[in-house]
Amino acid sequence: MAVETFRKNMLAIVLFIVFLAAAAVFPFVFGNRYLNRVAIDILFFAAMGNAWNIIGGYGRQTSWASATFFAIGAYTSIMLFLHFETSPFISMWPGMVLAVLMAVVIGLPCFRLRGVYFAIATIAMATISRQLLVYFSDFTGGNLGLSFPIIGPANPLYGPANLLFSDFLLRPYYFIALGWMAVTVVIVWVIEHRMLGYHLRAICDDQDAAESLGIKSSVVKLKAFIISAMMLSFTGTLYVFMLRIVDPETFASHEMSVRIAIVAILGGMGTKFGPLVGALVTIPLLEISNNYLADLGHGGAGWVLYGLLIVVIVLFRPNGIVSLFDSAKSLLARNAGKGKSGGEAGGA
Amino acid sequence: MLFQVIVNGLLMGGVFALIAVGLTMIHGVMKIVNFAQGDFLAMGLFMTYGLYAFMPEHSMPYWLILPVAAGMYLFGMIVFRFAIKRVLNTGDSNYILLTIGLSFMIQNLLQLIYGADFRSIPVSDTFRMGSWEFLGAMFPISRIVAFAAAAIFVVFVNWFLTKTDIGRAMRATAENRAVAESLGIRGGRVYVTAFAIGTMFAGISGLLISPVQMIFPTAGVPFGLVAMSAMVLGGLGNIKGALLGGLIIGLVESFTSTYVNIALAPVAVNLVLVLVLIFKPYGLLGKRRRTA
Amino acid sequence: MKKKWLISAISVVVVLVLALAACAPATQAPAAPAAPAAPAAPAAPAVPAGGGALEPVRFLVFAMMTGPNAESGRQVQMAAKTAEWYINEVLGGFPSLGGRPIHLNVVDSTSDAAQAPMPFEAALQAEDYSVVIGNSNSSIALTQLPIVEAHQIPMITGAAANIAISQQGSSFSFQPAATSRAFIPTQLDFLEYYSGHLGIPVKELRLGLIFADDAWGTDNANNTRQQVKERGLNLVFDQSYNVAAFTDATPLITALMAADVDVLLPSSYPADLSLIFTAMGALNFNPLVVGGGAAMTWPSLYADLGDAVNGLTSVDSWVSDQTGAREHEGWQVMNDWYEEQFGEFIPGQAGPTMFSIMLAYSAIERIGSDDPIAIRDELRVIDETTVDWFKIPNGVGDFDNVTGLNTGARAVMMQWQNGRPTAVFPPEYAASPLLNPDTMKPFE
Numbered sequence A: 001m002a003v004e005t006f007r008k009n010m011l012a013i014v015l016f017i018v019f020l021a022a023a024a025v026f027p028f029v030f031g032n033r034y035l036n037r038v039a040i041d042i043l044f045f046a047a048m049g050n051a052w053n054i055i056g057g058y059g060r061q062t063s064w065a066s067a068t069f070f071a072i073g074a075y076t077s078i079m080l081f082l083h084f085e086t087s088p089f090i091s092m093w094p095g096m097v098l099a100v101l102m103a104v105v106i107g108l109p110c111f112r113l114r115g116v117y118f119a120i121a122t123i124a125m126a127t128i129s130r131q132l133l134v135y136f137s138d139f140t141g142g143n144l145g146l147s148f149p150i151i152g153p154a155n156p157l158y159g160p161a162n163l164l165f166s167d168f169l170l171r172p173y174y175f176i177a178l179g180w181m182a183v184t185v186v187i188v189w190v191i192e193h194r195m196l197g198y199h200l201r202a203i204c205d206d207q208d209a210a211e212s213l214g215i216k217s218s219v220v221k222l223k224a225f226i227i228s229a230m231m232l233s234f235t236g237t238l239y240v241f242m243l244r245i246v247d248p249e250t251f252a253s254h255e256m257s258v259r260i261a262i263v264a265i266l267g268g269m270g271t272k273f274g275p276l277v278g279a280l281v282t283i284p285l286l287e288i289s290n291n292y293l294a295d296l297g298h299g300g301a302g303w304v305l306y307g308l309l310i311v312v313i314v315l316f317r318p319n320g321i322v323s324l325f326d327s328a329k330s331l332l333a334r335n336a337g338k339g340k341s342g343g344e345a346g347g348a
Numbered sequence B: 001m002l003f004q005v006i007v008n009g010l011l012m013g014g015v016f017a018l019i020a021v022g023l024t025m026i027h028g029v030m031k032i033v034n035f036a037q038g039d040f041l042a043m044g045l046f047m048t049y050g051l052y053a054f055m056p057e058h059s060m061p062y063w064l065i066l067p068v069a070a071g072m073y074l075f076g077m078i079v080f081r082f083a084i085k086r087v088l089n090t091g092d093s094n095y096i097l098l099t100i101g102l103s104f105m106i107q108n109l110l111q112l113i114y115g116a117d118f119r120s121i122p123v124s125d126t127f128r129m130g131s132w133e134f135l136g137a138m139f140p141i142s143r144i145v146a147f148a149a150a151a152i153f154v155v156f157v158n159w160f161l162t163k164t165d166i167g168r169a170m171r172a173t174a175e176n177r178a179v180a181e182s183l184g185i186r187g188g189r190v191y192v193t194a195f196a197i198g199t200m201f202a203g204i205s206g207l208l209i210s211p212v213q214m215i216f217p218t219a220g221v222p223f224g225l226v227a228m229s230a231m232v233l234g235g236l237g238n239i240k241g242a243l244l245g246g247l248i249i250g251l252v253e254s255f256t257s258t259y260v261n262i263a264l265a266p267v268a269v270n271l272v273l274v275l276v277l278i279f280k281p282y283g284l285l286g287k288r289r290r291t292a
Numbered sequence C: 001m002k003k004k005w006l007i008s009a010i011s012v013v014v015v016l017v018l019a020l021a022a023c024a025p026a027t028q029a030p031a032a033p034a035a036p037a038a039p040a041a042p043a044a045p046a047v048p049a050g051g052g053a054l055e056p057v058r059f060l061v062f063a064m065m066t067g068p069n070a071e072s073g074r075q076v077q078m079a080a081k082t083a084e085w086y087i088n089e090v091l092g093g094f095p096s097l098g099g100r101p102i103h104l105n106v107v108d109s110t111s112d113a114a115q116a117p118m119p120f121e122a123a124l125q126a127e128d129y130s131v132v133i134g135n136s137n138s139s140i141a142l143t144q145l146p147i148v149e150a151h152q153i154p155m156i157t158g159a160a161a162n163i164a165i166s167q168q169g170s171s172f173s174f175q176p177a178a179t180s181r182a183f184i185p186t187q188l189d190f191l192e193y194y195s196g197h198l199g200i201p202v203k204e205l206r207l208g209l210i211f212a213d214d215a216w217g218t219d220n221a222n223n224t225r226q227q228v229k230e231r232g233l234n235l236v237f238d239q240s241y242n243v244a245a246f247t248d249a250t251p252l253i254t255a256l257m258a259a260d261v262d263v264l265l266p267s268s269y270p271a272d273l274s275l276i277f278t279a280m281g282a283l284n285f286n287p288l289v290v291g292g293g294a295a296m297t298w299p300s301l302y303a304d305l306g307d308a309v310n311g312l313t314s315v316d317s318w319v320s321d322q323t324g325a326r327e328h329e330g331w332q333v334m335n336d337w338y339e340e341q342f343g344e345f346i347p348g349q350a351g352p353t354m355f356s357i358m359l360a361y362s363a364i365e366r367i368g369s370d371d372p373i374a375i376r377d378e379l380r381v382i383d384e385t386t387v388d389w390f391k392i393p394n395g396v397g398d399f400d401n402v403t404g405l406n407t408g409a410r411a412v413m414m415q416w417q418n419g420r421p422t423a424v425f426p427p428e429y430a431a432s433p434l435l436n437p438d439t440m441k442p443f444e
Helices: A002-008 A010-030 A033-056 A066-084 A088-110 A115-135 A171-192 A195-205 A207-212 A217-243 A254-268 A274-293 A301-316 A322-340 B002-030 B037-052 B061-087 B092-114 B125-129 B141-163 B165-175 B177-182 B187-209 B221-234 B239-260 B262-279 C002-021 C023-027 C070-090 C117-126 C138-151 C180-198 C215-231 C250-258 C270-282 C299-309 C329-342 C350-367 C372-381
Strands: B131-134 B137-140 C057-063 C102-108 C131-133 C206-212 C234-241 C263-267 C288-291 C313-316 C412-417 C420-425
Touching: A010 A033, A010 A171, A033 A066, A033 A171, A033 A217, A033 A254, A033 A274, A033 C117, A066 A088, A066 A115, A066 A217, A066 A254, A088 A115, A088 A217, A088 B262, A115 A254, A115 B221, A115 B262, A171 A195, A171 A217, A195 A207, A195 A217, A207 A217, A254 A274, A254 A301, A254 A322, A254 B092, A274 A301, A274 C117, A301 B061, A301 B092, B002 B037, B002 B137, B002 B141, B002 B165, B002 B187, B002 B221, B002 B239, B002 C250, B037 B061, B037 B092, B037 B187, B037 B221, B061 B092, B061 B141, B061 B187, B125 B141, B125 C270, B131 B141, B137 B141, B137 C270, B141 B165, B141 B187, B141 B239, B141 C270, B165 B177, B165 B187, B177 B187, B221 B239, B221 B262, B239 B262, B239 C250, B262 C234, B262 C250, C057 C070, C057 C117, C057 C350, C070 C102, C070 C329, C070 C350, C102 C117, C117 C138, C131 C350, C138 C215, C180 C215, C180 C263, C180 C288, C180 C313, C180 C412, C180 C420, C206 C215, C206 C250, C215 C234, C215 C263, C234 C250, C250 C270, C263 C270, C270 C299, C299 C412, C313 C420, C329 C350, C350 C372
Parallel strands: C057 C102, C057 C131, C206 C234, C206 C263, C263 C288, C288 C313
Antiparallel strands: B131 B137, C313 C412, C412 C420
């Protein structure tokens, strides 16, 4: 089974490995702190996109509650660190446990719903969760949020054990993000080719038919949602140690959920590399337009282009940017086939 | 005070209902949730602002309802023709992405052109802060007008859908597109009308709240979210449901804000929504459809 | 067939190029390429042969130009323009650096703290800056702290109110103006003063606190609760509202009326205040209003309420006619220019931005260097006896040597009179007498 899947996806695997190799070298090539920072965001959002994809892409349950899990991971880790100096390697686990609990709490009522009802219900649950974060302000700092003190090399808390680095070029965080992103791709891959993936696809195509075959759709969806939540929470832990602040507006907002989902939807729902491609396209686009167009009118031109890109991609490439590669591939294959069979008029 | 709380809730709920009804028109016929509905409202606000410059100071914006409605209707037609049309019946996520992209574009185009300053239209004090007293409660005049206008539009839509040919065609298409087409109903015209009406309603809602609502690019965002919640609460594709949903949300917000704590108002609304959906997965008045 | 393949291929290439193209802009920045000033050496001024280009001294002004808080960003931008004009045209640039001009680059931070690091890093990468001014938003300012620490550039936030900024151990941040912790005592002292004039004992007043649920509002509210407890005042209403979801204030006003509130203490933004005041008008609710700053002091309030704004009071870290500003000649020149250019008084975000810039300017002039670290060291040392721009903020002007917080900064109360805010309390900062809001005449 594994060999078959490898061969089918040979090209994709090769490209991915090439990409990873190039990415590994990237921070050293340009030695540019800003570029590295942008790259870190690309990688983290690609990772979160992969997490979203499990439930949103493969499962076709567009969840708008991703930010909640992201925030849970971030808050848990920063709170444990500030109060008990807990290393993120330890605090990531309670974060993921809480995320799983939250996923169950959100998933149980929501997964009985279909389509738009589900989507709106996730928005509703996300809003409620965010208010909870604010409500328990004694722990979470409420709307003020929490922040790390400045921790330099002289501080005993500094170092890899606590994921606190002060490399000017942000390289440690870059490699953490890169590594995690690669892991998320692998996780998605594994799911795609295992029972969970098949069940998800069956439910996607026709939930009623799948259920008649004995697939318990709510259990399957919940499993996928839980995995997604754990991955998002883990990303939150990593991200907060880089950003060094957390607050409900930034981490748990509807806007953040939208950003996460868009990376995956734009790149290609239900594909392994969609989110990565989505992040690679949208984030640099935003940065470039903000850098060059910031003076246009009263500002915001970059976001107009961002919106325009989304619209254009939907209109012309509804299966996401990744489908470009598929088209290219199939065209290449077709032309190669034509050549083999002796050629025909109207070919290349 | 109870009466005042109910009044507050209903008056605001009427406006929510109008936006939700617009959203429902679009969804009912095309199965598209317009995530940019709130931004259409913001466009209505800005249009009102722009046109109000031609009005004498200290009057009221309601005279502008015709140009704003016409302008938004036209805009809806254009958006439909160039964007929405292509994603019809292409699956669940495309329209989400499209309307979200539109939302970003509209918000930021407004920002680009107008800047993010908070603007307001200088209406007369009667509309700004005037109110009528009735049975012990104060009815803010601007909100009564908004509610009345919303009610008129909802009644109109109901008449439109039940008594006119194109309205009936819309309902048929919403019910079952394939059958409708086989009966000779040309989907194209039905769709564009539905979308344009939905857009128009959002724009009109903007005009109706302009006396008290400050005008800025992201002004429509909370209304968009509420409208979607109202539509879902009432049941998709159901005008009466959207009306009910809007009013309920208005009341829940009002009761929670006054009797409990305003900080919990968004939570209460969402809680009610989730609770309703637990017991009625298709909304209060919605019907089950065989979709993924 | 051919065309489709071509299109797909081109699209793939375009996508890849777009992704890689992020490499290009930062190193070929739209502005002049990064000035190669070595950190330790003072900048060598080019010989000014009548029109010869002198390398400007660059300040980065980081403000919220887009998003819900963009009004404050616009104020900051106007402040930056004013300061740039004043320094270059009136003061002749930096005389100690051979007359080099100042260049204030205003960069949009967006209103989102997760986005803000990006434009910040982009700007710092593209140019060499000597000083960073801003951001006014505490969450964003907090994300800036580790970044300025890494780049080793001092950062002066004139208006971010969260005291956490000075508590994180940053050695590069400075807050010259009053924080929320200083706001509330002044606000409540004023309440006592005000109620005394109205003939009501302050402890009998029923206070109603409403605040926006963001970091600033919450900070104000926390401090208010603590102070109210210490002073034995009667807080009967205490609620925050969600700024993003605030569409109608009538339920809130209904609740305030039910609680029989005499004095309203709002910490709110322009759109919220608009809804609040119109609802108050409609429901005939007319408490005393003593605001917590922000939109209560901004021009948009007058634009919105017209003459109904007169009589309203609020605390803030800055009022355009506070004593320090009135009595400073240089400031008055800037003030007049600002009012002429922009047609309005210098509001709460602009004032602190301007004097922050002047403080940095003075530090540079004193040491004759544009090196960021030297500037930071000098900022720690200056105070109002050595730099008279430091007299402009109320209180005693001096940065703490470790935290960079101006612990001597005090807040001031303003009242809207004749469509402008004017300082009315405490007496040492006041410019006008407090007027009775009912008669708009001074109290007898």
